Amino acid sequence: MVMACQAQAADLEAGEKLFTRVCGGCHKVGPSARAAFGPELNGIFGRRAGSTEGYVYSPEMKASGIVWDREKLTAFVADPSEVVPGTKMRLWGISDAEKVDNLLAYLATFK
Numbered sequence: 001m002v003m004a005c006q007a008q009a010a011d012l013e014a015g016e017k018l019f020t021r022v023c024g025g026c027h028k029v030g031p032s033a034r035a036a037f038g039p040e041l042n043g044i045f046g047r048r049a050g051s052t053e054g055y056v057y058s059p060e061m062k063a064s065g066i067v068w069d070r071e072k073l074t075a076f077v078a079d080p081s082e083v084v085p086g087t088k089m090r091l092w093g094i095s096d097a098e099k100v101d102n103l104l105a106y107l108a109t110f111k
């Protein structure tokens, strides 16, 4: 069995490419990141869902009560509306464990 591994084992470069290709059209990260089509994703680990300034979330996201962690993010990128029914995020889900590992390791570098 492949363990859900921590940042050291993940491929950050692959994670960055994946982010840019699959998420980057709607989300920004980094020092100059701000709300775009989707909310900026700096410090997403431990962040309460629907809580960034300057972004208008769906009522469902705001009311979800989620605090983003590895498990929630993994489930969300696999199927957003399964985790937050009514969310306005539309994504052809990613469920390949290795890809998700790389992606989350990359996101975790943005505090």
Ligand code: HEC
Binding pocket: 019, 022, 023, 024, 025, 026, 027, 037, 038, 039, 041, 044, 048, 049, 050, 051, 052, 056, 057, 058, 059, 060, 061, 062, 068, 073, 076, 077, 086, 087, 088, 089, 090, 091, 094
């Ligand atoms: C087509 C545009 C689009 C794409 C592509 C997209 N998202 Fe989103 N995302 C959104 C929107 C819009 C929201 C706000 C959802 C809401 O308010 O219901 C969102 C919300 C989120 C949230 C919740 C943020 C918060 O502040 O609570 C996370 C986490 C997230 N997206 C991660 C990702 C990741 C990771 C990817 C790439 C795998 C991705 N998204 C791809 C549009 C997108």
